[in-house]
Amino acid sequence: MKKLLILFMATVVLLITGIPVWVVIRSMDKGELAGEDGTQPQVRVLDAKSGRVMKLPVEEYLVGVVAAEMPAVFETEALKAQAIAARTYVVKRMYSFGAKPVDRHPDAEICTDPTHCQAWESSEELKSKWGKLKYYVYINKIKEAVRDTRGVVITYNNKLIDPVYHSSCAGKGTENSEDVWTNMVPYLRSVDCYSEHKQTKFVYQKKFSIQNLAAKLRDLLSVTVVVPSQQRNMIEIINISPKGRLQEASLLGQKITGAQLRTILGLSSTLLEWDIDGDNIMFTSTGKGHAVGMCQYGANGMALQGKSHEEIIYHYYTGVKLKKIEY
Structure with missing residues (x-):
């Protein structure tokens, strides 16, 4: 009965937004991302708000990151690019992939403080942010973006990169890493961002x-x-x-x-x-953010122009390659 009620509520939203009902039905039938194949590694995540360390399957964790880091109304290809960047970020910091503990949270590989690691929001927080009706539309859209890029990461010279990203460069273009911080990073080069030129809200x-x-x-x-x-x-x-x-x-x-x-x-x-x-x-x-790496509003602009998530990644991260890891 509860599932039927949820499906009815989601159907109402979809009729309003014009999204086909079968999209949500198909996504619900697939089940949750967590532990779908029983082989996913888990990541230890420090919830910066509660101080609690959570253990989450990597792909499930990524859903909460993409939902927190990028507006759910963005184009699917932009959401896929965000999922790949977020996956690269967390895999690079996982102990099972060779990373070492950090002083700030030695018992967790990553935290939910966006000023230190990546933002992450729980289902309860997302329902509060979006509303229960829109939640089912948005969360399934994001899950699809994560599923469709499962295991894909960004590398430079066969090593995982630090895929920094920011919200808005105000259409001015991104910066070289050394023009903002200290070190010159070869894949963090300044690039044009004309696709964001109409953004004025920031x-x-x-x-x-x-x-x-x-x-x-x-x-x-x-x-x-x-x-x-x-x-x-x-x-x-x-x-x-x-x-x-x-x-x-x-x-x-x-x-x-x-x-x-x-x-x-x-x-x-x-x-x-x-x-x-x-x-x-x-x-x-x-603008909003440090202006290095992927510009999220620029990525959405590229997606609106018909660019793929691969094209978005290759535009904002110079000389990189996309590779798929198995877990």
């Missing part, structure tokens, strides 16, 4: 007082910060990337990287403008 503004900025700098750098007497000396650009993102600046007389500034002020990106008004400074940031 424009954020934040206002800070001079005293607030000084306090944040003191906490970050552990130095004495002197507020300059002239406003024009409050912040000065030292370096910007070829794509126009802030790499290094002098803030209240202290050198700070664009990445550090973004972190301590909680800005959405380092594609910045600012306006000084008296004792306050207003920052405007465009």
